[in-house]
Amino acid sequence: MFDLDLRSRKPIYEQLVEKLKELIIHEVFKPDEQLPSVRLLAKELTINPNTIQKAYRELEREGYIYSIPGKGNFVAAKKETVNTEKIEKIKEEMMKLFQEALYIGIKKEEILIMLTQAEQMVKGGESNDPS
Amino acid sequence: MFDLDLRSRKPIYEQLVEKLKELIIHEVFKPDEQLPSVRLLAKELTINPNTIQKAYRELEREGYIYSIPGKGNFVAAKKETVNTEKIEKIKEEMMKLFQEALYIGIKKEEILIMLTQAEQMVKGGESNDPS
DNA sequence: TTAACTGTATTATAATTTATAATACAGTTT
DNA sequence: AAACTGTATTATAAATTATAATACAGTTAA
Secondary structure, eight states, rough: OOOOOOSSSSSSSHHHHHHHHHHHHSSSSSSBBBBOOHHHHHHHHHHHHHHHHHHHHHHTTTSSSOOOOOEEEEEHHHHHHHOHHHHHHHHHHHHHHHHHHHHTOOOHHHHHHHHHHHHHHHTTTTOOOOO | OOOTTTTTTHHHHHHHHHHHHHHHHTSSSSSOBOOOOHHHHHHHSEEEHHHHHHHHHHHHHTEEEETTTTTEEEEEHHHHHHHHHHHHHHHHHHHHHHHHHHHHHOOHHHHHHHHHHHHHTTSOOOOOOOO
């Protein structure tokens, strides 16, 4: 289900957060769907349950999942994910990345193409602003 | 010259790399300009010289600066900064960020505006492809 | 040429972060 | 009741980050 790089300088739990976020964004895990239990996923990935828990906590903090003690962890509805602070953070990160990209010579046109590609990859669950 | 958050979970040397990169990108430090010496900057920021050195090494590894032992550290010319591996890495990061941004509801139009803003902030040193 | 700069390297130590391990407790489901 | 869930705690190990104290060699300028 995942492939983690245990030798990476990037902490395992951070890699987990990234991977799970991707699966949620691409709707491999759909809203209200139950995620693998802490113990099961730990067993599958042969890493410590506490590490899984740490990743789930972070995803919950960011609004991507919610948990019901005794039942499990579930994918949050898109609306729940939205958060002003988070939006600002992502925008800031994006500005930095744009500047770095342009500085090293990546063309605006190329970035536009990538944006369109990203759009196609994410859209399909378009539940925002159906007006 | 910089303001670092010593309490942040983000390592000091990483913060330094980010800040210095920004200054280079915005040409506060221009190509071939000498950066503050390891010892001087350490004194100014009241952090350990080894930490500065670590940041400078990382910037050199990424191609943003070069060093001449005995003389100092200097801003690399833009051309030297370019690197296929680096470009791919940035593109990958950008795709992820786009997907996350679109998922949480940031509109494509808004992203376009940001890109234009970034363009204006970086351009002015346009030495690429003057054809 | 000496003094005062530069970068770089090394070694030791401390502090923090990350990961594992072993349990325990409470809620849920069958 | 048994077997799941999430959560919490405590201890320990391992890795990363930061500091400290030096040392050595190249550069620059008095």
